[in-house]
Amino acid sequence: MEFSSKLLERAVNEMSQLPGIGKRTALRLVLHLLRQPKEQTVMLSEALKRMRQDVKFCKSCHNISDVDLCEICASSNRNESVVCVVEDVRDVMAIENTSSFKGLYHVLGGKISPMDGIGPHDLNIESLVKKIKQGEIKELIFALSSTMEGDTTNFYIYKQIQDCKVYTTTIARGIAVGDELEYADEVTLGRSIVNRIPFENSLKS
Amino acid sequence: MEFSSKLLERAVNEMSQLPGIGKRTALRLVLHLLRQPKEQTVMLSEALKRMRQDVKFCKSCHNISDVDLCEICASSNRNESVVCVVEDVRDVMAIENTSSFKGLYHVLGGKISPMDGIGPHDLNIESLVKKIKQGEIKELIFALSSTMEGDTTNFYIYKQIQDCKVYTTTIARGIAVGDELEYADEVTLGRSIVNRIPFENSLKS
Secondary structure, three states: OOOOOHHHHHHHHHHOOOOOOOHHHHHHHHHHHHHOOHHHHHHHHHHHHHHHHHOEEOOOOOOEEOOOOOHHHHOOOOEEEEEEEEOOHHHHHHHHHHOOOOEEEEEOOOOOEHHHOEOHHHOOOHHHHHHHHOOOOOEEEEOOOOOHHHHHHHHHHHHHOOOOOOEEEEOOOOOOOOOOHHHOOHHHHHHHHHOOOOHHHHOOO | OOOOOHHHHHHHHHHOOOOOOOHHHHHHHHHHHHHOOHHHHHHHHHHHHHHHHHOEEOOOOOOEEOOOOOHHHHOOOOEEEEEEEEOOHHHHHHHHHHOOOOEEEEEOOOOOEHHHOEOHHHOOOHHHHHHHHOOOOOEEEEOOOOOHHHHHHHHHHHHHOOOOOOEEEEOOOOOOOOOOHHHOOHHHHHHHHHOOOOHHHHOOO
8 A cells, every 4th residue: 555645654554553453444544533623633642642551450350440449349339259250341341231240350351372372370360369368259250251261261260269268150151131042052052951040040130 | 331440431432433433342442452562552642643733735636745745746757737536545545556547636535415514615626627727737537436426526527617628538437357247237337338448449458
């Protein structure tokens, strides 16, 4: 791609570093900014820079936060003896949206994935194990993706805390609400039968 | 969407102002930036801001440029008597890529589109008409999209310069190279028959 302006070229190149944004899309976005008032670009630019420079991670759960201890960890309305282990910030947001969890979180920052060069020491596992060894936590809920990497990460953590007195659970795997049985994959369907629950329980939610 | 950080929320909101980028995609992009070195965000942020503040439009053809007169207009190797009218900067880049045009361009900055509130005075039409009335241009090539808006814009300009001694042409519409006849739409196929060219001409390129 030949650009008539170095400034344009640099902006397009930087923009196309983002995942899923190719050169053509980047050019479309940058030309859109050129048609909008200057303020929009300045605000976008400032928001990104300030976010990257000033954002903090909660010292307890590693969730993104503006202060040292995030709102959830600092809240007195949460049950501190239940901790839900999630992969990243988006999972916290997704679970918070359901309003069905009142414990605390622990954000790992990823999954163990040797293929991508991510080992246990690249994740926030050590601080989780330390927290559990202090003995204040009664239940640990694994809420990672149901993939090989997710399962590996669950198992790695489980091995580390095996000797601790903590009840470990994992979120239920089964047929999604609203889904038709015939389209479900067999592993999920099989698990949903093995892990069946009393019918009365399903009436609660 | 509930955010745990105002900085994150602001960055996501600004990012999702871009066309085709929703809140979820914006969050994914912003979280990606958080995982990368700080320098990447700073460079992106600076590149966007500088581009928006310092980029110029060529005073002759309105193409994006770093200087007052763009490279193409300033070049001595181009035929100044042929001008190709295009919608935006991307079209200049696309035609330049083909290396089959050695004249100058005129970038309108859009098409006449009453539905989107874009009238003739929002586009760089006046300066084009003025250029043509000076009598230096021998051929004007319309290279707008073959849509109703494109055709309207062509016709509007054509009416303005009807009395000038300028030969107006439009790029050929026809079956794309490599396309199969049976899948072509009938309007295109019909036009390609009406506007057929001597077979010898097709051997040249």
